[in-house]
Amino acid sequence: MPPNPRIGSHDHATLSRFDPLSRIICLDDFDRGFCGWTQLVGNYEDDLDAMLPGYAQHSSPMLSTIGNWDSGSHGGVDGDYVLKIATPPRAGAQNVAIKRLTFRQPGPIRLEAYVTFKPEASELRLSETDIRSFGFLFDLQGSDQAGPGSERVMPHVRFLNASDGKHVQKWQFKRQAVPIVPIGTDNKTISHYHLAPDGWEDLEGGEQRLCYNEIPTKINWHYLRFDFDLAAMQCTHFQCNDRVFDVSGFDSLRIPAMKNLWCMLNIAFFAETDTDKRAFLYLDSVCLSGDF
Amino acid sequence: MRMSTTAIVTRNLDWSDAATSEPYEAGWAETALIFVRALRPAVGKPGRAHVEISPDGMRWVREGTSFDLPAERDAITFARVSQFGNWLRLACDFEEGSSVRVLVTLHLKS
Numbered sequence: 001m002p003p004n005p006r007i008g009s010h011d012h013a014t015l016s017r018f019d020p021l022s023r024i025i026c027l028d029d030f031d032r033g034f035c036g037w038t039q040l041v042g043n044y045e046d047d048l049d050a051m052l053p054g055y056a057q058h059s060s061p062m063l064s065t066i067g068n069w070d071s072g073s074h075g076g077v078d079g080d081y082v083l084k085i086a087t088p089p090r091a092g093a094q095n096v097a098i099k100r101l102t103f104r105q106p107g108p109i110r111l112e113a114y115v116t117f118k119p120e121a122s123e124l125r126l127s128e129t130d131i132r133s134f135g136f137l138f139d140l141q142g143s144d145q146a147g148p149g150s151e152r153v154m155p156h157v158r159f160l161n162a163s164d165g166k167h168v169q170k171w172q173f174k175r176q177a178v179p180i181v182p183i184g185t186d187n188k189t190i191s192h193y194h195l196a197p198d199g200w201e202d203l204e205g206g207e208q209r210l211c212y213n214e215i216p217t218k219i220n221w222h223y224l225r226f227d228f229d230l231a232a233m234q235c236t237h238f239q240c241n242d243r244v245f246d247v248s249g250f251d252s253l254r255i256p257a258m259k260n261l262w263c264m265l266n267i268a269f270f271a272e273t274d275t276d277k278r279a280f281l282y283l284d285s286v287c288l289s290g291d292f
Numbered sequence: 293m294r295m296s297t298t299a300i301v302t303r304n305l306d307w308s309d310a311a312t313s314e315p316y317e318a319g320w321a322e323t324a325l326i327f328v329r330a331l332r333p334a335v336g337k338p339g340r341a342h343v344e345i346s347p348d349g350m351r352w353v354r355e356g357t358s359f360d361l362p363a364e365r366d367a368i369t370f371a372r373v374s375q376f377g378n379w380l381r382l383a384c385d386f387e388e389g390s391s392v393r394v395l396v397t398l399h400l401k402s
Contacts, residue, residue, distance in 0.1 A: 033295050033297075034297060039300065041300075048303065048304040048331065049304070051304070056303070056304065059299075059300060059301055059302075059303075059314055060298075060299035060300050060301065060316075062299065062316055062317045062318070063317065063318075063319075063320055064317045065317075065319055065378070067317070067319070067348070067349070067378055068348070069347065069348035069350065069351075081320065084317060086314065086315075088314060120349070120350065121348075121350075122350055
């Protein structure tokens with residue numbers, strides 16, 4: 001059977017929206033389903049009560065057409081479905097979706113995504129300060145052959161949209177480790193809620209006014225690109241739409257390597273609400289590529 | 293291949309009074325199976341669960357399917373629904389002073 005030219009052209013168009021490195025590790029267009037994205041569940045042993053409260057609030061992501069009460073389905077960049085990460089309706093609540101991989105070569109990788117955010121349209125007002133933040137992180141650990149200095153490295157990036165009702169609009173990173181809590185009695189599991197509100201630092205020159213359309217049911221998609229070198233464990237590029245930011249001051253949360261996470265390559269996106277209203281982060285598509 | 297997924301919409305929460313699961317979008321799915329597992333023995337009288345649907349994820353109406361919530365630890369009750377549009381959630385009602393700790397899972401299939 002000859003190749004379906006429509007499928008080919010669609011794949012080409014999807015990839016053309018990205019600037020990937022030489023090898024595509026994954027190209028997740030949520031018109032195809034969940035593509036391996038799931039909820040970030042917290043660690044526990046014996047009893048779910050052992051799960052830290054930050055994780056206990058997480059729930060499963062969903063496939064959404066971004067259906068609005070006043071205008072119907074909004075859809076994605078080029079299809080009907082997007083991945084939706086929704087927080088509970090409680091100020092400070094968060095939710096996280098994650099994809100879990102390992103890497104085969106410690107070298108440059110590139111994360112690209114088309115994303116947007118909006119609070120639940122439960123009020124007839126702009127609501128531009130109802131979402132506190134959205135962002136993404138990697139959870140990485142070097143090879144089991146990397147030697148005694150190996151670390152677990154977690155670059156975090158968030159767009160602090162609003163804080164206590166103030167429209168802040170700036171990019172931040174986090175390098176300050178959070179307390180590590182032993183879980184259970186077998187000395188095999190720990191937990192740390194690295195998305196806790198403490199410890200975020202401003203990215204130099206990281207103020208950015210994004211397109212936030214004029215009523216709560218209109219959205220516009222934003223392009224994100226984040227480059228990271230798995231050999232040096234350093235960020236090398238961060239971009240949102242037309243803005244490329246200086247990452248010379250960027251650093252990651254770093255903790256000693258754990259005994260069972262070698263070559264881990266996890267990617268997560270998160271949303272956080274600033275009010276007692278659900279915050280929604282939508283992912284149209286995500287491309288992870290590597291130079292190998 | 294048909295698409296399916298399992299979504300955990302409520303985990304390890306005590307349900308009482310008129311608690312609900314968080315809204316879940318499932319417009320791509322033709323059928324849904326909703327399981328409720330009791331993680332602990334219920335307190336007081338067992339509650340009743342009601343499947344709810346919505347035009348917008350904010351305003352809810354009962355779909356018509358109701359079932360008893362589980363009362364014993366690790367007991368499971370469930371409901372099957374179809375033609376639910378886009379939004380699904382589970383609502384419950386309990387007599388005053390009654391509750392149960394639940395795990396609510398949606399099993400969706402295109």
